[in-house]
Structures are given as C-alpha cells and as structure tokens.
Amino acid sequence: MNFQNKVALVTGGSNGIGRATALGFASHGAKVVIVDRDTAGGEATAGVIRQRGGDALFVQADVTDAQSVQAYVRKTVEAYGRIDCFHNNAGIEGKIAQTADYEEAMFDAVMAVNVRGVFLGLKYVIGQMLAQKSGGAIVNTASTAGLMGSPGMPAYVASKHAVLGLTKTASGEVARQGIRVNAVCPGPIETRMIQDLQKQLNPENPDKVAANYRASIPLGRYGTADEVANTVLFLCSDIAGNITGAHFVVDGGRTSTPGAVTSMNR
Ligand SMILES: NC(=O)c1ccc[n+]([C@@H]2O[C@H](COP(=O)([O-])OP(=O)(O)OC[C@H]3O[C@@H](n4cnc5c(N)ncnc54)[C@H](O)[C@@H]3O)[C@@H](O)[C@H]2O)c1
Numbered sequence: 001m002n003f004q005n006k007v008a009l010v011t012g013g014s015n016g017i018g019r020a021t022a023l024g025f026a027s028h029g030a031k032v033v034i035v036d037r038d039t040a041g042g043e044a045t046a047g048v049i050r051q052r053g054g055d056a057l058f059v060q061a062d063v064t065d066a067q068s069v070q071a072y073v074r075k076t077v078e079a080y081g082r083i084d085c086f087h088n089n090a091g092i093e094g095k096i097a098q099t100a101d102y103e104e105a106m107f108d109a110v111m112a113v114n115v116r117g118v119f120l121g122l123k124y125v126i127g128q129m130l131a132q133k134s135g136g137a138i139v140n141t142a143s144t145a146g147l148m149g150s151p152g153m154p155a156y157v158a159s160k161h162a163v164l165g166l167t168k169t170a171s172g173e174v175a176r177q178g179i180r181v182n183a184v185c186p187g188p189i190e191t192r193m194i195q196d197l198q199k200q201l202n203p204e205n206p207d208k209v210a211a212n213y214r215a216s217i218p219l220g221r222y223g224t225a226d227e228v229a230n231t232v233l234f235l236c237s238d239i240a241g242n243i244t245g246a247h248f249v250v251d252g253g254r255t256s257t258p259g260a261v262t263s264m265n266r
Pocket of ligand 1: 016061
C-alpha cells in the first residue's frame, strides 16, 4: 500500500479506530487531516504524525453540523489541495436500554452522529472529489450492529444499518467517476467505546461482560484498532481497485458462526 502524494481525511481521528487509521495513512506516506470534536486527542494524534516526520493537520468539528462539515472539507483543500481518501468514521454508542424504554432524545443524538454525520461527510466529500475529477476512495465505519440486531441498542443498530444503506447508494452513484465507497463492520474492538458499553451493561463487573463477549468470538479476543485501520487502508488503496459498495467484517468470526464456540465447547 502506497499513499505517497495522497491526502487522507479521517473523522473521529482523535481516538480509537480513527486514530489508528490516521497513523496508518501517515505511515504509508499520506498527508492526513484529523477531524474530531475532541481537540486534545486530535492535536495529540497530529503531533505523533509530525514527530514521525509526517504531515498532519487537526480540524475541530462536530460532524452533525453541516457548516462544520463544509469547513473541514474546505480546510483540508486549503491545506493540501485535495481529498483522495476519506475514512468517515466518527460515531457514538448511546445508552443501553430496550426499545420500549429508549429515550427519544438519545435516539436522536445517536442518529445525528452516526447517520446524519456520515451522510454529511459523504455529501460534501463526494462533492469535492467530483470537482477534482480524479476519483477517490471512501470507507464508512458501520459495525456488525449494521448486520444483526442487538437487544438494548435500538438506535445504534438502526444507525449502523443506515450506514450500510448510505454506502451502497453512494457507491452506485459515483462509481463511473472513479470514486469507490465501501464500509467496514467491526465487531468488538479494544477502544473506549467497548469499555463504555461493558460498564453500562454491568457497572459492578464490566470484566464479566468482557469475558462473555470474548467467549462469543471464535478467535477468542477483541480486535484491535490497528486491525480495523489495516482494513480501511486496504480498501482505500489501489490494490482494492475493483471493490466498491462492499462491506468488510472485522470481528474475529463472531457474526459468521454465531454460537459456534459455545457449541464446540459443550
Ligand atoms: N469499538 C468497537 O467495538 C466498535 C465496533 C463497531 C463499530 N465501531 C465504530 O467505530 C467508530 C469509531 O469508534 P471507536 O471504537 O474508535 O470509539 P472512540 O469513542 O474511541 O472514537 C470515536 C471518536 O469519534 C469522535 N466523535 C464522536 N462524536 C463526534 C461528533 N459529533 N463530531 C466529531 N467527532 C465525534 C469522538 O470524539 C472520538 O474521538 C464508530 O463509528 C463506532 O461506532 C466501534
């Protein structure tokens, strides 16, 4: 994979999976723009890239706000002239509650970041890529929650199903202009988000939740942010040139063989 002379934009790049992707793009030669609402984390990620001899810029933005999204696109183009790769990744998990108890404001908050934020990113980055007339590659972060239900997470599950719908639709719209649009579907990944979910599910004993999760994963462990980032880099690279409208699952086998591990161990 070679991203020399390419410009990569990563939302949610201050932490977790987005941070790993930003560092990965930079290590393969890209100039990187990190977008996030977390300024400290974003500046830290950009600082690491610069320390390693790379080129990076942090842009503070709320992905739910159209003006912020237009501004991060504009600032990227002002700094580096173009956008070649886009990891449309910022997301939140929301609260755990069953559908009958789920607070409407929380539903709206999750949909705002995970669906509206992804939609706005697609809208304005695709607009820029079309104007450049030289193609591009986009990866949206969905989740295995975009492929199956998950009791207690109605908003998150609905939002991630929507991300796959946006991915498929946009991919067909811009394929002839050389813009590829794919999605990545991580399972449980070792970041702040999974730790928050564990605490919500069992505040007294989050490690028990982690043990149960791990027991449901054929590979027997959480994935790492780097493992998701590697998939995003692959999908953004020229070696994935014939792949568009697809989703790649990075979940240690959890969705492909539900129950397999427990039945094997019986
Ligand atoms: N960790 C997992 O187990 C897992 C599994 C499947 C999918 N995902 C998805 O991966 C993506 C990244 O999550 P993560 O695990 O790295 O979590 P994370 O919380 O470490 O990172 C998410 C980042 O998004 C940023 N963000 C949130 N709302 C924002 C907003 N309105 N505007 C700008 N930035 C905002 C946060 O500040 C944070 O830096 C999310 O879309 C998440 O749904 C994570």
